[in-house]
Amino acid sequence: MMIQEQKGEFEPNIIGFLCNWCSYAGADLAGTSRIQYPPNIRIIKVMCSGRVNPMFVVNALQQGADGVLIGGCHPGDCHYQSGNYLARRRMAVLKVLLEQLGIEPDRVKMTWVSAAEGKKFAQVIEEVTRDIKKLGPMKKIRRDNEW
């Protein structure tokens, strides 16, 4: 990454899947409140955290992400009633699989941020960035893209 070259220190690349109704809106609130957080996160909007296929997470780790964040509505608050519960179960299973592949399961984090929690969103990004920095660059299953 370009960020990495500039600072010399390892700057992870983190892909975040945020649900439209809670976490994405929470990220917007962090913006309108001008709360600063590390720029390492790159956001993909989905309608519901239940849309996140574990394959997306694996794919992200393959294609250059050092960590993946999935953000949904708080348990019980899902805009689509139960999508976040399915997402949570899928990520729990995926983490076991990642471990078996020798990939640190902590590279994948699931979080709940509501539309009113701009501050929490920024804190979560701080935390995730710090944690992935500690884990270092993702090397296994990395695919070399040329484009």
Add this chain to the structure above:
Amino acid sequence: MKIGVYICECGSNIAGTVDTEKVAQSAEPLPKVAVSRVYRYACSEPGQNLITQDIEELGLDRVIVAACSPSMHEPTFRALLREKGLNPYLLEMVNIREQCSWVHSDKDQATDKAISLLTSAILRNTLMKPLTPKKVGVINKALVIGGGIAGIQSALDLAEVGYQTYLVEKTPSIGGKMAQLDKTFPTLDCSACILSPKMVDVGRHPNITLLANSEVIEVDGYVGNFNVKIRKKATYVDPVKCTLCDECVPVCPVIVHDEYNADLSPRRAIYIPFPQAVPATYIIDEEACLGIDPLICAKCRDVCGPDAIDFDMKPEIIEEEFGAIIVATGYEPYPIENIGEYGYGTIHNVISGLEFERIISASGPTDGVVRRPSDGKVPKTVVFIHCAGSRDPAKHLPYCSKVCCMYSTKHALQYRHLVHDGTAVNFYIDIRTAGKDFEEFYQRAAEEDGVIYIKGKVSELIEDGDQVLVRGVNTLTSETVEMHADLVVLATGLIPSEGTRQIAKMLKLPVDSTGFIREAHPKLKPVDTVISGVFLAGTASGPKDIPETVSHASGAASRASTILAQKELEIEATIANVNEILCRGCGMCVDSCPYSAIELVAKNSFGHTIKVASVNEALCKGCGTCSATCLNGAINHLGYTDSQILAQIQALGGK
């Protein structure tokens, strides 16, 4: 395919932290990009004209705007595309303000991030297919659940506009909690006098079908087309034949508590809920009556002149279709038995606010003379405890129920009007009088009518002879207060009624932490729910006073008519879509769908019958959970397809 890319500077909001020129240049070499420009305010009229001009001159068919959050201006630019004859779904917003320039300060890093977000959006956009929202017909009939003042108001408004409206009420009469009130604050209007005309209007209105003693038992369908099953319980009295002569009541041998009088007086098993009840008919309480299977007693039938009583009446199931539903299922008082330190139920002279309301009511159990229920004496000192079980996050309700300060003030004032030598003492945490003329009403009670207010919480009530020892603290003087009261009235808060909880579950409406139904947006959509076509009226969504409930209910009626007035409705286009060739009919998507929008259907495939998933497009809300569940990739989320998301991942992760 020709894509136009527009980077908005948003004054210095974006340009201050992001090198917009560099971002624009980064898009130029990408495939399909015909033009990439920077503009100061893309959403302004000249900004929009610039895009329009490019669409006309360069023949753009897709547009990408890197600017603020899509929640701000996606509708603006979608409308622009629609106006120019392009499919609005071919617009892509890139959020480089809320999620980039406003949250980062390092210009290089922010520019980098903006470039990768833009690249990902362009890749995603090239894979976007034009989407057309489907249209469904609308049934121009409304259902209002709950016949309190909220439901009455909504039903009357809708009926006046001209829509056929069904009003379903669980109890034998409409009127709700308001019918039990004696007077209303701050005007001291007689509650029954202002409510009864509305109730009569409901009964008479040609556009309203009133189903009292009935419950909604099943709701199916979607906006514009709800299928509803209603169970109409048997009343055992034919309302058409009943002449309200009251001959049946004195002969009835069964005596039970009268719920209208908060159980403070008796009634018979055959009864009229209250004199102004609508529908105006006697009914039989089937739990208490001795005549219903097996027939042990038929005294009322024997004396009934018009022969209106029928012990063999059976409940009916009514099935109807509606275009919109208004939930007006209301509240109930917080169960004060829960507040152990106040001893309700064990200390004789501790009663609830609703009980006191009936006691001071002219039509109440004591005919308007203030007598305490324990021994019938007129109490000379009455203590009103505000916030009984409210604003107490540790043990009881965390929230303020909004009306208790006012109704306790009203009670104290009414008591002083009825018992001139009596003392009324109000213990309060804060006096909340946020309403028109509320503060004046409180001032009047304190200054003109001599109601005593003590700021502080009562910690304990102890029975002392035929009095109650009230122990508390005056927080303004920091002194402990001990006084004897003849009667203590607990001002309890409001909680969602059992009906509200049931209907929320049945309609799958999300509730907030207090159990009240959640609005689609607490500020800007206060009567909408997240389920389109379902609206909220009154206290089902939280504590409200009467004027607020009435305006809320009218709001709900108005919102419902925006649906009922349509011939057909457009439904969201970003929904699930099945590739029948890939589908193997396993049914995992069926299980994962929170809206039961997917079912397996038999399909003829080259002479064989196979099962494939089929999406009901009107029910699908477009969450995409099914798509993430499908093992074969056979079900896709239009607008958020696997290939689009994978392309975004590639752009964001790529070196």
